[in-house]
Amino acid sequence: MTVLACTLEGIGFWAPGLPSWEAAQAFARGGAIDADGPRKPSPRLLAANERRRAPETVAVALEVALAACQASGRDPASLPSVFASSQGDLVIADYMCATLADEPATISPTRFHNSVHNAAAGYWTIGTGAMHPATALSAGDASFAQGLLEAMAQLAGGTKAVLLVGYDGAAIGPLGAVVHSTGLLGGAMVLGRDPRPGATVMQVRVVEAVPGSAAAPGPLARHAGGNASAPMLPLFDALAAGSPRASLDTGTGRSLEITLAEHQPMQGAAHES
Amino acid sequence: MPPSSPASVPPHAEAAAEVRPPLPAAMEPVAVRAWTATTALGTGADAQLAGLRSGRSGLRPNDFGPLVDGAPLPCWIGRVGGLEDAPLPAHLAHWECRNNRLAWIALQADGLTGEIEAATRRHGAARVAIVVGTSTSAIGATEEAYTRLEPGADGTPSFPPDLARRAVHTVHALGAFVQEATGLQGPCMTVATACSSSAKVFAQGARLLHAGLADAVLVGGVDTLCGSVLYGFNSLQLVARERCRPFDAERNGLSLGEAGGFALLERARPGDDALKLRGYGESSDAHHMSHPHPEGAGARLAMRDALARAGIDAADLDYLNLHGTATPANDRVEAAAVAAMFPGTVHASSTKGWTGHTLGAAGIVESVVALLALREGFLPGTLGCDTPDPACGPQVRTEAGNSRIDFAMNNSFGFGGNNCSLVFGR
Numbered sequence: 001m002t003v004l005a006c007t008l009e010g011i012g013f014w015a016p017g018l019p020s021w022e023a024a025q026a027f028a029r030g031g032a033i034d035a036d037g038p039r040k041p042s043p044r045l046l047a048a049n050e051r052r053r054a055p056e057t058v059a060v061a062l063e064v065a066l067a068a069c070q071a072s073g074r075d076p077a078s079l080p081s082v083f084a085s086s087q088g089d090l091v092i093a094d095y096m097c098a099t100l101a102d103e104p105a106t107i108s109p110t111r112f113h114n115s116v117h118n119a120a121a122g123y124w125t126i127g128t129g130a131m132h133p134a135t136a137l138s139a140g141d142a143s144f145a146q147g148l149l150e151a152m153a154q155l156a157g158g159t160k161a162v163l164l165v166g167y168d169g170a171a172i173g174p175l176g177a178v179v180h181s182t183g184l185l186g187g188a189m190v191l192g193r194d195p196r197p198g199a200t201v202m203q204v205r206v207v208e209a210v211p212g213s214a215a216a217p218g219p220l221a222r223h224a225g226g227n228a229s230a231p232m233l234p235l236f237d238a239l240a241a242g243s244p245r246a247s248l249d250t251g252t253g254r255s256l257e258i259t260l261a262e263h264q265p266m267q268g269a270a271h272e273s
Numbered sequence: 274m275p276p277s278s279p280a281s282v283p284p285h286a287e288a289a290a291e292v293r294p295p296l297p298a299a300m301e302p303v304a305v306r307a308w309t310a311t312t313a314l315g316t317g318a319d320a321q322l323a324g325l326r327s328g329r330s331g332l333r334p335n336d337f338g339p340l341v342d343g344a345p346l347p348c349w350i351g352r353v354g355g356l357e358d359a360p361l362p363a364h365l366a367h368w369e370c371r372n373n374r375l376a377w378i379a380l381q382a383d384g385l386t387g388e389i390e391a392a393t394r395r396h397g398a399a400r401v402a403i404v405v406g407t408s409t410s411a412i413g414a415t416e417e418a419y420t421r422l423e424p425g426a427d428g429t430p431s432f433p434p435d436l437a438r439r440a441v442h443t444v445h446a447l448g449a450f451v452q453e454a455t456g457l458q459g460p461c462m463t464v465a466t467a468c469s470s471s472a473k474v475f476a477q478g479a480r481l482l483h484a485g486l487a488d489a490v491l492v493g494g495v496d497t498l499c500g501s502v503l504y505g506f507n508s509l510q511l512v513a514r515e516r517c518r519p520f521d522a523e524r525n526g527l528s529l530g531e532a533g534g535f536a537l538l539e540r541a542r543p544g545d546d547a548l549k550l551r552g553y554g555e556s557s558d559a560h561h562m563s564h565p566h567p568e569g570a571g572a573r574l575a576m577r578d579a580l581a582r583a584g585i586d587a588a589d590l591d592y593l594n595l596h597g598t599a600t601p602a603n604d605r606v607e608a609a610a611v612a613a614m615f616p617g618t619v620h621a622s623s624t625k626g627w628t629g630h631t632l633g634a635a636g637i638v639e640s641v642v643a644l645l646a647l648r649e650g651f652l653p654g655t656l657g658c659d660t661p662d663p664a665c666g667p668q669v670r671t672e673a674g675n676s677r678i679d680f681a682m683n684n685s686f687g688f689g690g691n692n693c694s695l696v697f698g699r
Binding site: 002004077080086087088093096097098100101104105107108109112113114115116117118119121122123125126128129130131132133134135136137138139140142143146147149150152153154156157158174175177178179180206250251252253254 | 293294297298338339341346399408412415416418419420422425429430431432437438439440442443444445448449452457458459460461462463464465466467473476477480481483484485486500501503504505506507508509555556557558559560561562563570571574687688689690691
């Protein structure tokens with residue numbers, strides 16, 4: 001069986017009322033929501049005018065990505081990145097479809113180029129100056145799990161460290177009645193190939209899914225469960241609670257069995273069969 | 274250029290990692306077991322070859338998409354004929370949309386289905402992954418729903434019942450459809466990095482094989498015409514009124530097209546006679562959402578890394594299928610980058626004058642052109658290019674050539690400054 005391993009070098013998190021990973025950890029341990037917190041993040045990577053115009057999905061993705069890099073101590077410009085989003089920006093999708101039905105020739109060029117699924121990845125590379133590869137993908141409810149596989153595959157291929165970001169925003173309009181997602185949610189990790197003293201070692205195995213075996217939702221999953229990226233939350237709940245394991249559905253009848261441990265000796269990201 | 278990093282990032286022992294991506298080591302070649310493309314030129318690889326040989330463009334005056342003042346957007350398109358009359362089989366009807374119809378047709382061509390079944394027998398369905406690319410996936414179905422809104426149970430404007438299917442109105446509609454259509458159970462994801470999407474799938478597929486996460490990978494891409502791209506690119510003033518003219522001094526924009534294609538990747542065996550993926554390079558411009566880097570810095574990085582993974586020098590490359598969209602900026606920047614990196618012996622061309630710019634499917638379509646060049650020794654010219662832009666070096670060819678070649682590259686560059694180059698060989 002293939003086992004991939006990496007070091008969790010830094011985490012970023014943002015959800016309504018939980019504007020940082022520290023706030024999320026405190027909440028998961030019984031703390032309170034910051035009810036007066038910002039409605040959306042205000043990522044410092046963007047120039048002031050772009051910050052106001054940026055889609056909320058881009059704002060939350062950049063916020064958590066930068067926080068994860070800062071926690072890892074790595075220069076964002078030195079990292080390849082994987083951006084996983086189930087739906088992309090549903091507000092822009094609603095705008096595009098409504099405008100096309102009504103007045104197609106009036107589509108805004110800025111909103112059109114912001115409609116691409118890799119908008120957050122693009123703004124991230126522009127804001128940080130990162131010329132390393134950036135990817136953007138979706139796998140529905142398994143977007144973060146599949147993004148994790150791609151990130152682990154990059155490490156196995158020799159990359160020293162990679163940024164993984166999961167995010168989604170709220171659905172609105174007629175589309176929102178069919179594709180459901182509420183609030184804003186972002187989670188990011190810098191994953192490293194080599195061990196680091198004191199850092200969490202994450203091992204990932206692809207295993208046959210056992211129906212009905214999903215863990216009861218943790219505090220973060222209960223708080224932000226309506227967001228299309230909520231299926232990533234079991235991993236963040238496990239990390240916040242100090243649990244030794246988590247499971248993420250791959251969407252293909254299998255799940256990623258993830259074990260989390262401190263200070264375990266490891267052989268890098270090489271796989272064993 | 275933006276600053277290289279925010280000043281607020283604290284120093285760390287490992288922060289000294291070099292910012293410029295390091296040169297990658299050579300990779301193990303990956304066998305391309307089967308490959309196929311369907312475009313405005315027809316269904317399957319041979320239809321592409323016949324169209325490219327004939328010099329006959331697949332483009333036609335636009336007869337698609339939302340009307341303004343009773344008329345479609347005045348431009349030319351690469352439309353795949355017959356999709357309207359090709360419903361999905363009944364057991365897949367819940368996936369109905371133009372994009373999945375094209376995906377289904379593309380899956381049936383060039384013996385791909387048989388190769389997928391053979392790989393499934395060899396490795397088991399759980400060891401065969403799916404990595405497919407798209408830019409707009411099934412958004413055409415969402416656009417249609419917005420033109421047919423009707424009062425829902427609570428009176429608010431709602432999707433008509435036939436289009437109220439959650440799984441279709443999402444980016445992953447493509448990957449999830451291919452998964453159900455093929456029965457494969459390995460890792461499955463839809464890559465959406467605009468026009469580099471279905472080139473990047475080859476890189477990701479190679480990585481999944483290398484990491485041991487799969488023993489075979491079905492890669493590919495499908496994108497279909499829709500209002501979003503016609504009027505979106507029009508809003509950026511990037512759509513030509515006439516047929517696109519890649520690399521011509523008088524070019525004034527792209528022609529949009531639709532296409533689907535796939536390839537089955539597997540680790541190469543000793544003595545394997547399949548054509549191979551020899552290298553890939555991916556990079557970011559870190560410059561602008563919809564304009565290329567003026568010096569093509571990201572494009573050069575992608576080509577550099579693809580050559581390095583293939584273990585070859587620029588002079589070893591025989592054919593280069595250019596991104597060549599026929600927008601003024603792309604072709605100027607790409608031509609200059611190619612002129613700076615390659616000797617004049619390289620035969621470079623854009624085939625978008627035949628197919629149009631098929632966006633998220635361009636990577637797979639033009640990889641098939643590169644594979645055809647290796648198999649047939651036929652190197653296409655550049656349809657629509659009469660007077661090459663002064664930025665073009667001797668690499669950019671207007672006329673076709675014939676010679677047995679060993680290495681062919683494909684460039685795909687997308688919005689967000691997302692670049693990917695692939696090298697194929699024997």
